[in-house]
Every structure is written in C-alpha cells, then in structure tokens.
Amino acid sequence: MQYFQKEIETMSKEEKRALQSERLVKIVKYAYENQAPYRAKMDAMGVKPEDIKSIDDISKLPFTVKQDLRDAYPFGMMARPKKDLVRLHASSATTGKLTVAGYTMNDIDVWGECAARSLVMAGGDAESIVHVAYGYGLFTGGLGMHYGGEKLGACVVPASAGNTQKQIQLLVDFGADIICCTPSYIIYLAEEIERMGLKIGEDIKLKGGVFGAEAWSEGMREDIEKRLNIRACDIYGLSEIAGPGVACDCQFKTGMHFQDDHFYPEIVDVDTLEPLPYGESGELVITTLTKEGMPLIRYRTRDIASLNDDPCPCGRTSVKLNKITGRSDDMLIIRGVNVFPSQIESVLLKNPDITPNYHINVDRVNNLDTMEIVVELSPNVKLDEVAHVEEIRRKLAADMTSALSVSAKITLVSPGTVARSEGKAKRITDKRKL
Amino acid sequence: MVKQIAVFLENREGRLSDCCKVLKQADVNLNSLSIADTKEFGIVRLIVDDSDKALSALQAAGFLSSVVELVAIEVPDKAGALADELIALSDSGVNIEYMYSFAGKDGHANIGFKTSMPEKAVAVLQAAGAKVL
Ligand SMILES: [Zn+2]
Numbered sequence: 001m002q003y004f005q006k007e008i009e010t011m012s013k014e015e016k017r018a019l020q021s022e023r024l025v026k027i028v029k030y031a032y033e034n035q036a037p038y039r040a041k042m043d044a045m046g047v048k049p050e051d052i053k054s055i056d057d058i059s060k061l062p063f064t065v066k067q068d069l070r071d072a073y074p075f076g077m078m079a080r081p082k083k084d085l086v087r088l089h090a091s092s093a094t095t096g097k098l099t100v101a102g103y104t105m106n107d108i109d110v111w112g113e114c115a116a117r118s119l120v121m122a123g124g125d126a127e128s129i130v131h132v133a134y135g136y137g138l139f140t141g142g143l144g145m146h147y148g149g150e151k152l153g154a155c156v157v158p159a160s161a162g163n164t165q166k167q168i169q170l171l172v173d174f175g176a177d178i179i180c181c182t183p184s185y186i187i188y189l190a191e192e193i194e195r196m197g198l199k200i201g202e203d204i205k206l207k208g209g210v211f212g213a214e215a216w217s218e219g220m221r222e223d224i225e226k227r228l229n230i231r232a233c234d235i236y237g238l239s240e241i242a243g244p245g246v247a248c249d250c251q252f253k254t255g256m257h258f259q260d261d262h263f264y265p266e267i268v269d270v271d272t273l274e275p276l277p278y279g280e281s282g283e284l285v286i287t288t289l290t291k292e293g294m295p296l297i298r299y300r301t302r303d304i305a306s307l308n309d310d311p312c313p314c315g316r317t318s319v320k321l322n323k324i325t326g327r328s329d330d331m332l333i334i335r336g337v338n339v340f341p342s343q344i345e346s347v348l349l350k351n352p353d354i355t356p357n358y359h360i361n362v363d364r365v366n367n368l369d370t371m372e373i374v375v376e377l378s379p380n381v382k383l384d385e386v387a388h389v390e391e392i393r394r395k396l397a398a399d400m401t402s403a404l405s406v407s408a409k410i411t412l413v414s415p416g417t418v419a420r421s422e423g424k425a426k427r428i429t430d431k432r433k434l
Numbered sequence: 435m436v437k438q439i440a441v442f443l444e445n446r447e448g449r450l451s452d453c454c455k456v457l458k459q460a461d462v463n464l465n466s467l468s469i470a471d472t473k474e475f476g477i478v479r480l481i482v483d484d485s486d487k488a489l490s491a492l493q494a495a496g497f498l499s500s501v502v503e504l505v506a507i508e509v510p511d512k513a514g515a516l517a518d519e520l521i522a523l524s525d526s527g528v529n530i531e532y533m534y535s536f537a538g539k540d541g542h543a544n545i546g547f548k549t550s551m552p553e554k555a556v557a558v559l560q561a562a563g564a565k566v567l
Contacts, residue, residue: 377442379493382500384440384548385532386470386477412475413444414498 001125002315004117004152008261009316016317019261021054023289028052028061031295034079037072038062038297055264058287059275064299069099069240077294078102085293090138091239098138101239102293108147110290111242114259115148118248121257121314122233123208124178126153131176133185134213135161140243141213145180148245154178161185164192172203179209180235180244183216183224187356188420190227200229210235212244215324215342219349220356236321238301241286247321254312255320262290265321266298267307270328281306283328284321302328304340332362332428334369337406341427344373347403353381353392357418364432371408373400379415435556436506436546436567437485441478442498445471453478453497460491466536481536481546504546505555506567508538515563516545522562528555538567 003009011019029049031038041062042048051060069077077100078085086105090098103111124130130149134141142160149156157174159167161181167189170176179186186209198204206228212235224232236256237244246263247256258265264287267276276282284303288295304326309319326340333339341360348356354375361372375396383389389412397410419426443449450469457464457480466481482488485501492499509516523530533547544567549555559566 377498379498381498382440382502383442383477383498384438384479384500384502386472386475389442389475389477390472414442414496416496417444 001120004120005113009117009257009318011261011317013317016261017055020264020289021056023261024055024058024264024287025049025052027287027289027291027295028297030079030292031297035077035295037064037068037077058264058266058298061287061297063273063285064296066099066240066300066302070097073097074100075102077296079295080104080293087143088138089140089143089239089243091140099240101241104292107242107291107293109151110262111144111245112147112151114242114262115144115245116151117257117259118210118233118235118245119145119148119152119154119178119180121248121250122178122210123231123251124149124152124154128152128154128178129157129174129176130154130178130180131157131159131167131171131174133159133161133167133179133181133189134244139213140237140239141180141182144237144243144245145210149178164189168192168196168198171206172198175205177205177207179206179230181209181211182213183211183220183232184214184357184420186211186224186228186232187220190224191416194227200227204228206230208233210244210248212236215326215330215340215345217342217345217349218323219346223349223356234323236324238303240296240299241288241301242291246286249320250312250314250316252313254310255308255322257312257314257316257318258307258321260318262288264289265307265319267305268300270304276306278307278309278319281325284324304328304331330428332360332371332430334362334371334404334406337404339371339404339406343403344400347396347399348375351392351396351399352378354378354396354412355415355418357420358427359418360428362428362430362432369432371406372411373408374411374413374418376415376418377412435503435552436481436544438502438504438546438548439480439482439485439488439492439499440502441480441492443471443476443478445474445476450476450478452495453492456491456495456497457482457488460487462488462491465538466534468534468536470532479534483539502548503552504548505552505559506536506544506546507559508565508567509535509543509545510565519559519562519564523555523558526554526558528558 032049085102087103090100132145136142208231210233235244236247247258249256266285267282284301303324305324306322359374401407463483531548538544
C-alpha cells in the first residue's frame with residue numbers, strides 16, 4: 001500500500017493551496033463566531049474575518065499560546081457545546097492546570113485519517129497487525145494510533161504502556177508488523193528482546209513503526225532500524241492540535257509529511273514572531289484548518305524546527321517538517337549558552353562505549369551553573385582498568401564540550417540504571433533556584 | 435592462564451556488597467578480590483572457582499562485567515626464586531599492565547598479571563623454572 005488517501009496526499013501544490021485558502025477563510029469565520037477568545041483577540045487587533053481571503057493572509061491573524069488554553073480551562077476554548085463533543089484529551093502541565101482539547105466525531109475521523117496515513121508511511125496496510133504501546137488515556141498517543149489503525153482497516157493490539165515482558169510476549173504471539181510507541185521505549189524493548197535471545201525476523205516480525213512524543217535524533221533512528229531491522233518513522237503531534245499523525249515521515253526520510261490539508265504549519269522567529277522562509281529554524285506554529293471542537297489559530301507549539309518543500313520520491317506533495325531540534329521549554333540555558341537535549345543525544349549516539357540513555361542534572365554552585373550528564377556504559381564494553389573508564393569519560397567530555405559550547409561533568413554508570421520512561425522521557429532535573 | 439572477572443561499580447553505597455551477595459547466591463567461591471577505585475567509581479577484579487557461573491550471575495544482576503585472562507604463577511617456596519622469575523620476564527620485554535597476588539586452592543600464594551603478550555610470558559616463565567598455572 002503506497003498511500004492511504006492518494007488524491008489528497010499527492011494533490012498538486014496549486015490545488016492544495018486553493019484547498020487551504022478555502023478552509024482557512026471558513027475556519028477563521030467559524031472561530032470568530034464560536035470562540036470568544038478569538039473574537040476578543042481579533043477585535044483587539046482590528047482584524048475581521050472578511051480580511052482573510054486566502055492562506056497568504058494567515059500572518060494577519062493573532063497567535064495562540066498555551067496560556068490562552070489554560071486561561072480558558074476547561075471549556076472556554078470550545079467552539080461547540082458539550083453535547084457535540086465526543087472526547088476530551090488533556091496534556092499535563094508542570095504548573096498545575098491541564099490544557100484540554102475537545103473533539104467532535106468529525107475531528108476524531110480526521111485525526112484517524114492522518115494517523116492512518118502515517119501508519120502507511122511506516123509500511124502498514126489493511127492486513128497489518130498494529131501494536132500500540134503508547135499509553136491510553138488523557139495522553140493522545142494510545143487512542144490516536146488506535147483509531148488510526150482501525151481507520152486503516154488493520155488489526156490493532158491496544159497493549160498500552162508498561163509491562164515490557166507482556167508486550168514482548170504479545171509481539172511474539174500476535175506477530176505484529178507495525179508498532180507505535182516512544183523512541184526511548186522502542187530502544188528499551190529492543191534491549192529486552194536481545195537480552196531474551198529472541199530472533200529478529202522470526203520471533204519478532206516487526207517491519208516498521210512510528211515513534212514520537214519525545215525528541216530523538218537521527219542516530220537513535222539508525223540504532224532502532226539496525227537492531228530491529230525495521231523502518232522507523234518519526235511521527236509528530238500534540239494534543240492541543242490532534243495527537244500523533246499531524247506529520248510523519250515516509251521511507252525516504254526527507255522530513256515529516258505535514259498533513260497540511262488539515263493542519264497548516266508556519267515557522268516563526270522565536271523573538272520577533274515574524275514568519276520565516278523554508279529551511280530556517282524557529283518555532284513551529286500550527287493552524288487547524290478543519291477542526292470543529294476546538295479550532296486553534298496560529299498555535300505556538302514551543303517546538304523548534306524548520307520546514308522544507310523539496311519534492312519527495314514517495315510522491316506525497318505536502319510540505320515537510322524537519323526533525324524537531326528542541327523545545328523552547330526543554331531548552332536549558334547553561335552559563336548563558338542554549339543547550340538542547342537533542343544535541344547531547346547526537347554526541348552519545350556516536351560513541352559505541354555507551355548507550356543512548358542519559359539524565360541531565362543542572363544546579364547552581366557559587367553562582368555558576370553546573371551541568372552533569374549521567375550516561376550508561378554499554379553492556380558490551382570490557383573494562384578491567386580504571387584508566388579505561390577515565391579514557392571513555394575524557395573523550396565524552398571533550399566531545400560534549402565541542403558540541404554544546406559549554407562544559408559538562410560526565411558521570412558513567414552501569415547499563416540499565418538510567419530510568420527509561422514510557423511517556424515523555426524526563427531526562428532533566430534542574431535544581432537551580434532562579 | 436587464569437580467568438579474572440572485572441566488574442564496574444559506581445561508588446554507590448552497597449554496590450560492592452551487592453556484588454558479593456550475587457556471587458554467594460550463585461554459590462561461587464572467591465579466591466581473590468582487589469579493587470582499583472577513584473572518587474566516583476571502581477573496578478573490582480575477582481578470581482573465583484567458577485568464572486563462567488560468576489560472569490552469568492553478575493551480568494544477570496545488571497553488573498557490567500567481563501572476563502580477562504591473566505598469566506599466573508605459583509609463588510615458589512625457595513627464597514629469591516620469585517625475583518629471578520620476574521627479572522627474566524622483565525628482561526624479555528614482556529609488558530605488565532597490572533599484577534597482584536591471590537590465594538590458590540591449597541592456600542598457596544599465586545601471582546597473576548595482565549599482559550598483551552601472554553604466550554611469550556608463559557614461555558619465558560616456564561624457561562625460568564616457574565610453575566605456570
Ligand atoms: Zn515522502
């Protein structure tokens with residue numbers, strides 16, 4: 001199976017633009033009429049729905065930030081009465097209040113289609129057995145891929161997160177060919193599969209997977225693909241917009257195909273909020289073009305990335321989202337230098353003596369920021385001298401300093417001792433009292 | 435040759451005793467234990483009666499461990515004989531990365547060392563009259 005919805009996925013640029021324009025005009029009018037926060041924002045800017053005539057007018061519209069959603073908690077952002085909503089999802093916030101997203105039946109269908117398109121990119125089809133090891137619940141991962149699998153006509157195994165031994169047993173017994181989970185969890189599964197001595201291709205029949213909900217690097221992808229002999233696709237989504245499936249990459253890995261018939265992406269400068277051209281890195285901003293329950297206009301995702309419009313050999317014509325390089329939330333400022341966890345990951349992946357699992361501890365000692373990176377030694381490394389360990393540590397510290405432009409203390413620990421997470425990896429402990 | 439097991443330990447409290455507990459539970463007897471450590475981590479070197487069993491028990495318990503072969507000799511009873519054997523080794527250009535003594539089965543003292551040229555070391559020691567294990 002090449003495409004889930006060929007006519008949309010391979011639509012010409014001109015047709016796509018016309019569709020986006022038509023949908024933007026409609027959604028802005030709909031939001032103005034049904035969402036008080038948008039009416040207030042647009043009135044304050046002096047923008048009327050009639051001012052929006054095509055997709056090119058999108059930059060006239062106000063931004064939406066997470067705080068707007070918190071302020072509207074729980075139902076202030078909904079465009080439909082509760083009786084029209086069929087589901088609520090929410091994302092946890094460190095500050096207390098959740099952000100909620102409400103979906104109509106049509107929203108669930110659209111999201112399912114996008115998730116199904118993604119599963120096809122990973123090599124899935126109606127014959128597939130799709131193992132969903134994302135958590136089911138308020139988090140969108142589990143149910144999002146579940147509905148995507150059903151839309152595709154595949155057979156879904158709702159394994160949810162946790163209980164790794166059982167997950168592996170289900171993979172062996174049911175013979176799933178497609179898996180959906182976080183990148184750190186698939187690496188953990190691969191380690192367990194290797195430890196149990198199961199044969200890839202015989203006991204484990206996976207062909208592909210979509211992995212998302214946390215940042216991962218190209219090196220991690222190669223590691224996953226090699227260890228499990230699968231196609232590892234990066235999938236993007238966020239609960240405010242829809243969940244996984246907003247964008248996903250195909251086998252050619254030219255960037256994640258953005259489902260831009262439903263979700264329109266822009267990249268803006270983090271400081272000036274001015275739109276940036278393709279190729280330039282900034283904050284990803286998304287406008288939902290078809291959502292009914294809770295449309296969002298120019299929602300600032302906090303994700304740092306760039307877009308590209310290069311043709312893809314797969315034939316899909318959408319704009320593509322390049323790998324997320326960080327979150328403006330996760331970005332650490334260490335002694336004035338911006339550090340993204342993804343930079344640390346790419347250094348770790350180049351070093352065969354260690355595993356890609358790590359934890360960052362940040363503190364402030366005598367008014368100076370300190371950063372400790374706790375790294376696991378690889379189970380395959382042979383160490384019988386203190387000097388060997390020191391050598392591994394010295395090399396890693398030097399590589400880290402040159403990649404991050406700021407020094408870090410490296411602490412090496414035994415394999416398997418850095419906590420794995422089944423949801424978003426909690427890799428940073430910041431003890432600074434700022 | 436003697437099989438030595440090297441175990442990486444973070445200097446967390448109780449790691450060394452955990453390591454010994456694993457060996458005891460696996461019914462492995464320790465002939466020797468030596469530690470090289472820094473403020474943050476240590477390498478424990480063990481010589482045991484069943485190195486295969488010890489290695490699989492340690493690895494199963496999550497300890498980063500590996501086997502390294504050491505050249506080992508029995509310490510001779512005759513005064514001065516050990517010095518002669520070691521001098522012969524040094525004169526032949528055999529490098530020694532590290533060396534330590536450990537008890538043999540019968541309570542006899544042994545000396546083991548790691549070298550990148552084990553065959554040559556064994557030949558030199560045998561020629562010098564050493565009892566190579
Ligand atoms: Zn493609």
